Amino acid sequence: MRLSLIIGFALFAQVAYSQKVLTMSNDHKYTYYEVVVDDAGLAKDSLLQRARTFLEKKNPKDLKITVAEKDTLGAKGLFIIDKTILVASHPSGQVTYQFTFNAKDGRYRFWLTDFVYTPYNRDRYGNFVPKTNFGQPLENIPSKLKSLEWKAILTATAAKAKEMGDEFKGFMEAKQVPSGTSVTPKVVLKADW
Secondary structure (H helix, E strand, O other): OHHHHHHHHHHHHHHHHHHHHOEEOOOOOEEEEEEEEOOOOOOHHHHHHHHHHHHHHOOOOOEEEEEEOOOEEEEEEEEEEEEEEOOEEEEEEEEEEEEEEEEEOOEEEEEEEEEEEEEEEEOOOOOEEEOOOOOEEOOOOOOOOOHHHHHHHHHHHHHHHHHHHHHHHHHHHOOOOOOOOOOOOOOOOOOOO
């Protein structure tokens, strides 16, 4: 009895965590949304340049720029969802998403939306590959039998979205060093070495 209560509470906590991070937007899609007011008061152009640098430095397989306008950047991204059984883990599927960035002077906002899950299967060589070319949006719960697995996928997606958001904010807040200027090390020559 206690074990079932503990497991039930753990599952409820995971679902509550994922719903706190991923909110439902007006068009009934899960969205991870953040607005950041910059302390340094950077101009819109420098914020856009930092966001573009972040998107270009990421692996193009994971995040690829699709829209570049005067104050908006858009990219398509990909998360790999892992399934862990005891100690071993393997990818259970992938979640594609749409990343959007807007900037104004001294502040910016970004959001991840349009999450689509595609399950993985093992091929004849032992590699995990997408089961089909078509995924299922996270808003569509497949059936009551698979609802527990779907909640785990939703929780993992929320954790990956938060991790991506924290990494992006950390990059935007970091002090940028211009790539054109490099400091040459001073060499001191001595007669005895």
